[in-house]
Amino acid sequence: MSDIQVVLAHADAREERTVTTGTKAWELFAEDPSVIAARVDGELRDLAHELAPGDVVEGVAIDSDDGLAILRHSTAHVLAQAVQELFPEAKLGIGPPVENGFYYDFDVETPFVPEDLEKIETRMRKIIKEGQRFTRRAVTDAEAINELADEPYKIELIGLKGSGHGEDAAEGASVEVGAGELTIYDNHRRNGELAWKDLCRGPHLPTTKRIPAFKLMRSAAAYWRGDEKNKQLQRIYGTAWPSKEDLAAYLHRLEEAERRDHRKLGRELDLFSFPDEIGSGLVVFHPKGGVIKRVMEDYVRQRHIEEGFSYVGTPHISKEGLFHTSGHLPYYADTMFPPMEMEGSNYYLKAMNCPMHNLIFRSRGRSYRELPLRLFEFGSVYRYEKSGVVHGLTRVRGLTQDDSHSYVTPEQAPDEIKHLLEFVLSLLRDFGLDDFYLEMSTRDDAKKDKFVGSDDDWATATAVLEGVARDTGLELVPDPGGAAFYGPKISVQCRDAIGRTWQMSTIQYDFNQPKGFGLEYQAADGSRQQPVMIHSAKFGSLERFFGVLVEHYAGAFPPWLAPVQVQGIPIAERHNDYLYDVAKRLQAAGIRVEVDDSDDRMQKKIRNAQLQKVPFMMIAGDDDLAAGAVSFRYRDGRQDNGVSIDEAIARVTAAVESREQV
Template identity: 85%
Template sequence: MSEIKIALLAADAREERTVTTGTKAWELFTEQPDTVAARVAGDLKDLAYVLADGDEVEPVAIDSPDGRDILRHSTAHVLAQAVQQLWPEAKLGIGPPVENGFYYDFDVETPFVPEDLDKLETAMRKIIKENQRFERRVTTDAAALDELQDEPYKVELIGLKGGAGAEDAAEGASVEVGAGELTIYDNVRRNGEVAWSDLCRGPHLPTTKRIPAFKLMRTAAAYWRGDEKNKQLQRIYGTAWESKEALAEHLHRIEEAERRDHRKLGRDLDLFSFPDELGSGLAVFHPKGGVIKREMEDYVRRRHIEEGFQYVGTPHISKDGLFHTSGHLPYYADTMYPPMKMEGAEYRLKAMNCPMHNLIFQSRGRSYRELPLRFFEFGGVYRFEKSGVVHGLTRVRGMTQDDSHSYVTKEQAPDEVKHLLGFVLSLLQDFGLDDYYLELSTRDDRNKDKFIGSDDDWATATAVLEEVASETGLELVPDPGGAAFYGPKISVQARDAIGRTWQMSTIQYDFSQPKGFGLEYQAADGSRQEPVMIHSAKFGSIERFIGVLVEHYAGAFPPWLAPVQVQLIPIAERHHDYLAEVADQMRALGLRVEVDDSDDRMQKKIRNAQLQKVPFMVIAGDDDMAEHAVSFRYRDGHQENGVGVDEAIQRVLNVVATKGQV
């Protein structure tokens, strides 16, 4: 055997090694039991990969993002093997890893039921216990077609390989569509018998026994390759984790997410609803939800004015030529409502506010002395989201955006982006979202046809955003290909109380629309110059922001946002008038209060206020009336008796004024 040289990479270290030919990747990691795959020259490989001279090899741990994807994809194979053991007639679709789990699609005569998941988990545990090896095998198209002739969906994928339809073969498809090499993975028992096979690009775990913890979650119907013209298959969703503890934590997060579901809390707290009569994705806010929405609007309107913005207003409908001028229509036509033909023209509901703000800028001559010129509005916009993605308030078809646009010189752009980012972060902190990182969405240079503008424009805009984002010291995550067609953007990714990440505010650098609209200002030297346009949405969609807040707080809003800040509870009917006077004092100071004058017993009234998540309760009986006092009760159940009325009111005012939580 001859020797070859490889480089072992770990964190920031690099170790040169000499190994013999035929050495496999797993031999480098015998003392790293959590390593489940290797990254070689940037590509993920099975641990059975035979090293070549000059390879740079990096271990992939099971608890890393790539490691979890490999674990989950391997578990999807075990699921598919179990399905075909129990339902031999089942035909295989695809089985990719997805966020926090995996799925696999099957063509079966009878839809799966919940009891089937229990049977499948039992069968999967047996396969895992058998310690079957995942063995990679390179094949040809002809050989694969012959071997998989009874699997029509796999045959279709092989036919798409490298063809015109390769790019959309299937979202997350496990076959390496368009690659020069076609591979099959065999699940091999200890005696060398092939138990099951699947067309797949890999990589996989070394053996099934390396699957520490999994659970099947639910079933659903799904069209083959996501196309409603195709046959509807049965999809089984599951999750897999690197330890039983990690699985338990994930299941707990799911339970907590269900408890916090804003759609359920919206009903329970009487905040908002989604009447069928209006249509999918269109919400109405009830009085209590309207309080939250109004408080948010008042807050952000005041903040924008403090930050130098001028409030404007624009209509909900426009001739569609406006959206051609802005450049949006060719890119967003699928998510805009279809045109309405009137008076010889086509009109559309607006899906964005920026084209109309450009018309305001364009309405008269502008001087460099006016810049930065900042416009802001609560703009109602409408987007025809597919019914399958509409979800409560977090994905709607009709929404209100706190949309702002800054018109600046190129030299002013960095300071304006810095100004906007500071504004955004302070706003999120006021709403209790103080755990976040930044994402920089840039152009995908491999698909330049999806973006407009010159290379120089993109380089300048990207550099400005990247420099400002980096100066914050926050984690900055790249998002190649995620930019808008007209320029790059920074988005703030906030984590809620249970660790989920939500894209919140965005700041976008736009060098395109000013050119399309012919926007100009007169520079100091008298020349006509083109401004840079910077888009910024603080809430983004107010509806979505409210949905996120409901789940973040589990409906227990901080007092300044709570629909009812104080619930006054008379112990008996004779105490009603006393607390009514206290309520009038509070209302005169701007507090939102209710008096529970129902016939319920006091404990039931307290329980009702707790269920409605009211921050403060003020209770009064005979002794309180005699001493001009109350019992002051907090949302967490803590209670202080004999608190003077003036002091009780001041306590509430102090917490509201400081935007504190209780």
């Protein structure tokens, strides 16, 4: 056997290694148990991959992003094997890794029940304990069809691959088929016996024993390839982690997320609801939710005015020609509500505000002296989200955008984007979100037909956005292909109180709509020039941001946002009038206050206020009346007795004005 040279790449260095022909990648990492795969010349490979001269090899750790995906995909295979061992007639769909876990779809006669998941999980543990080896082999399309003759869904994917649509066949299809060769993974027991096989691109763990911790979570119905016209399959969801401690921490996060679920808290705190009579994804805000929404809107409107924006208003519907001019209809028609025919024209519920703002800009001649021209509104828009993705306030069909559009000269664009980004971050901080990173969404150059504009325009816009984003010093994560059809964008990604990430604000550079609408301004030299249009939604939508805040604060809003800021609690009926007088003074100071004059005992009244997450309670009894004071109680249970009314009011107003949590 001859020697060959390979390069072992580390995070901060590279070293040349001499190995013999036939050396497998795992031999380079035999002393590092955390490595479960290899990246060879940039491509992910199994550790059983045979090295060639000149290969650059890097270990993939199980706790890296790629390592977690490989772990979860391998666990999905174990799930599928266990299901077919327990339910031999089950036909295989698709089983990809997803964020925090994996799933696999099955065609079975009877839907899975929780007892089935317990049996499947037990069988999976047996397979893992056996230490079955994942072995990859390449096959032709014909060989794969022959081997998988009893798997109709796999045969369909192979056929789609032949038509060039394999990767786009369905969510997760890319883990099985693609443009290259087909591969099948065999699971072998230690004695060499074939235990199971599946169509898959890989890579996988070396053996099932390298799965440290997993759990099946639930089952649900799912249409094959996500198409409602296709058969409904049964999907089993699971999660897998590099250690039992990681799994326990994840399950704890799920429990915390369930406790904070804005849909549950919305009912308990009487904030909002989704009446069936109105329709899916259409919210009504109740009085307490309406208070929060109004406070948010008032504050954001005032901040926009302070930042140089002019408040405008536009209608909810428009003739379809407007959305052809803006370029939206060819790209967004599927997510817009169907048109309404009226007086010989088709009208659409608007799904975006920008076309109407363009008409405001175009309503009269503009001079360079007016630029930047900043227009802002709380615009109600409607999007026909599929019923399967509608989710509380965070994915709705009717939403209110805090939408702004800045019209600037090309030279002004960098400063305007900087101004917008600073404004966005300050607003989010005001609402208690201060853990950010930025995402840079650019055009997919391999799919230019999905975007409009010249290469030069895209290069200029991308460079401007990226330069401003980097100047913030925040982490900048690339999002290739995630741009809007008319231009690149920066997204502000926020982490909430339990570490989940939410996309909030977006800033988009648009050189296309001004061209489509024929927008112009008179430059200093008298020439007519085309402005750049910069879109910005500070929260994305008011509804979604409301839902995020409910979960971030677990319903315990800071005093300035709380629908009821003070709850008056009389110990006995004779103390009612005293607390109503205190309430009048609080209301005069702009504080939202209620007095619980029910027949409940004092402890029950306190408990009710705590359940409603009221920031402050003012309790009054005989001693308080005599002293002109109250017992001042905080939401967390702290209490100061004998606090003068003036001091109590001062504490509340100071907390509200500071916009801080208490």
